[in-house]
Amino acid sequence: MSTEIASLGEFGLIDHLTKGIELKNESSKYGIGDDAAVLVYPAGKEVLVSTDLLMEGVHFDLTYVPLKHLGYKAAMVNFSDIYAMNGYPKQITVSLALSKRFSVEDMEELYAGIRLACQQYGVDIIGGDTTSSLTGLAISITCIGEAEKDKVVYRNGAKDTDLICVSGDLGAAYMGLQLLEREKAVFKGEAQAQPDFTGKEYLLERQLKPEARKDIIEKLAAANIVPTAMMDVSDGLSSELMHICSQSKTGCRVYEEHIPIDYQTAVQAEEFNMNLTTCAMNGGEDYELLFTVPISDHEKVSQIEGIRLIGHITKPELGQALITRDGQEFELKAQGWNPLKENEEVSE
Amino acid sequence: MSTEIASLGEFGLIDHLTKGIELKNESSKYGIGDDAAVLVYPAGKEVLVSTDLLMEGVHFDLTYVPLKHLGYKAAMVNFSDIYAMNGYPKQITVSLALSKRFSVEDMEELYAGIRLACQQYGVDIIGGDTTSSLTGLAISITCIGEAEKDKVVYRNGAKDTDLICVSGDLGAAYMGLQLLEREKAVFKGEAQAQPDFTGKEYLLERQLKPEARKDIIEKLAAANIVPTAMMDVSDGLSSELMHICSQSKTGCRVYEEHIPIDYQTAVQAEEFNMNLTTCAMNGGEDYELLFTVPISDHEKVSQIEGIRLIGHITKPELGQALITRDGQEFELKAQGWNPLKENEEVSE
Numbered sequence: 101m102s103t104e105i106a107s108l109g110e111f112g113l114i115d116h117l118t119k120g121i122e123l124k125n126e127s128s129k130y131g132i133g134d135d136a137a138v139l140v141y142p143a144g145k146e147v148l149v150s151t152d153l154l155m156e157g158v159h160f161d162l163t164y165v166p167l168k169h170l171g172y173k174a175a176m177v178n179f180s181d182i183y184a185m186n187g188y189p190k191q192i193t194v195s196l197a198l199s200k201r202f203s204v205e206d207m208e209e210l211y212a213g214i215r216l217a218c219q220q221y222g223v224d225i226i227g228g229d230t231t232s233s234l235t236g237l238a239i240s241i242t243c244i245g246e247a248e249k250d251k252v253v254y255r256n257g258a259k260d261t262d263l264i265c266v267s268g269d270l271g272a273a274y275m276g277l278q279l280l281e282r283e284k285a286v287f288k289g290e291a292q293a294q295p296d297f298t299g300k301e302y303l304l305e306r307q308l309k310p311e312a313r314k315d316i317i318e319k320l321a322a323a324n325i326v327p328t329a330m331m332d333v334s335d336g337l338s339s340e341l342m343h344i345c346s347q348s349k350t351g352c353r354v355y356e357e358h359i360p361i362d363y364q365t366a367v368q369a370e371e372f373n374m375n376l377t378t379c380a381m382n383g384g385e386d387y388e389l390l391f392t393v394p395i396s397d398h399e400k401v402s403q404i405e406g407i408r409l410i411g412h413i414t415k416p417e418l419g420q421a422l423i424t425r426d427g428q429e430f431e432l433k434a435q436g437w438n439p440l441k442e443n444e445e446v447s448e
Numbered sequence: 449m450s451t452e453i454a455s456l457g458e459f460g461l462i463d464h465l466t467k468g469i470e471l472k473n474e475s476s477k478y479g480i481g482d483d484a485a486v487l488v489y490p491a492g493k494e495v496l497v498s499t500d501l502l503m504e505g506v507h508f509d510l511t512y513v514p515l516k517h518l519g520y521k522a523a524m525v526n527f528s529d530i531y532a533m534n535g536y537p538k539q540i541t542v543s544l545a546l547s548k549r550f551s552v553e554d555m556e557e558l559y560a561g562i563r564l565a566c567q568q569y570g571v572d573i574i575g576g577d578t579t580s581s582l583t584g585l586a587i588s589i590t591c592i593g594e595a596e597k598d599k600v601v602y603r604n605g606a607k608d609t610d611l612i613c614v615s616g617d618l619g620a621a622y623m624g625l626q627l628l629e630r631e632k633a634v635f636k637g638e639a640q641a642q643p644d645f646t647g648k649e650y651l652l653e654r655q656l657k658p659e660a661r662k663d664i665i666e667k668l669a670a671a672n673i674v675p676t677a678m679m680d681v682s683d684g685l686s687s688e689l690m691h692i693c694s695q696s697k698t699g700c701r702v703y704e705e706h707i708p709i710d711y712q713t714a715v716q717a718e719e720f721n722m723n724l725t726t727c728a729m730n731g732g733e734d735y736e737l738l739f740t741v742p743i744s745d746h747e748k749v750s751q752i753e754g755i756r757l758i759g760h761i762t763k764p765e766l767g768q769a770l771i772t773r774d775g776q777e778f779e780l781k782a783q784g785w786n787p788l789k790e791n792e793e794v795s796e
Contacts, residue, residue, distance in 0.1 A: 135530075136497055136529050137497045140597075142491065143490065143491035146486050147495065149484055149575060153544070153577045153579060156582070158579060181484050184483040185484045193590060195500070196501070197506070197586065228499060229500055231501060231503065233505075233506060235582070238501065238503065238545065238581075238586050240499070240586075254478070254482050
């Protein structure tokens, strides 16, 4: 079925897509349906705001990304930014601009993904804007969250001797993207052909349906750990480490042998004849949490499942370096994903 | 001068555009430079959130809209949504997606307009996203504001016998757009020719550089008036009145003779052979405030300069009607600007 969006109009489409949306968080006082949404945050909470604009053909390719997954991921990357401040996402606004090639059913799919993400992470959809575009799809999501007063974690608090920690594993989302891009190239023109991704499910899931690390934030809180600095790994570990070091005015040492990498990522790197460490350091879109803790928290943080110690913070004059398995030092370089500076992309 | 954006990259461009931005509001704790901005709103305030996504070719035409004006207006339409809740805008996030045809200098112009608007209305730029698009420019702004607890004004509070008020005058922005569209058509292909807009400056200003009505919100507060319902006139008076009535479950009577119209608007409607009342009722983009007050506030509201009483709220069974100068009743119709339902546009 394919219903033309013009048959509903702007207000009709918004009504249709947002039907049945309920506000569940105490801080959400009034949602969709007025000039602005109304929130009430209690004293003792700080309010976090993060925003992202995703453009078709730049941030996503609808030839291999299902709209429902796209909606899920678009919400997730914003949740991830809020967790990266040691907070919890509570509300989002969703703005969409779409060309005539999209149907009402397409937008239902996209919204279903956004709603699923919100449901699973306890976030309310409180507003947005739906309009047309001349070409392609644009998705702009703003996320509002809360953190306990004085528990917000910035990028600039890392100190000499702090331990550098990362959650989950790295490089898989990037490898999933390479896989999808290769299959797209191979199967171009053969719409019926279906690629076989058996044994590579984890890589695809990391690329198409990432999860923000709410669980890690909860575990840190339960262990009474407040990181000294934190951010999420969206552009690649190297790039994020350099942000933390430059904003904290420190150096760092990261050990290749400690970088967490999944088995499927390693197999795929070999199949593609790519350098595994480069993929893990620069791949991006992992949405894992990178953070530093004082060395006195070593025992507590070591006991948390799913967190790996990968190095330590140093004095600034020691620079930012990766130590390879054979003991060589390489200066970190940000080769992360940067849509405005294409010649620096890892994939080029 | 025209500097390629690729020479700066994403982070470089953001740094360049946001250099020197300071946070002036007490509620703005941390702005650009981390995963999320951090706000601290005191107890006793409600937090308002509004968002807009503007697409080139749909919401603006760069053949006659200077980028600086575009930036100013993009910020202003969001401020207007916050005033329309009886609040004050305090922060915005700015996300831009731009194609290769834009230069660093173009983005400086756009940002200069946004910064000017923020400076004049006391709003802090706290974050955003800058990325590339395959074609055209997309601007997504989210505005955060505050209102005194229990002083937020919704669309749904109008009551039978309430007076309907509107600020400023209506239809001029729409007339300015018609004027620009006509000149564009006339001068197509003659890049050197400059149209003569003498005597039509007000119409152009209303279209290109609208002002949000902060002053009206301040005057209402000074007069101790809390409207029962309010919204801003962005889609056209008819459409907005219908929103207030349907959400408040009321009818209304609006009098043609009381609708405020500027002299230049009237002259231009005649020149274009257009129905003046239709333009004022359905033109849109006026960014005036439409609100209702109890009849007991009649004297107080009448004394405020720049506010016109245009009718009153009725019981729902009386419907929503315009009373013409010769006493005829016409049911209100929403013909407002609706980019997703093109056949209903006033201009078609």
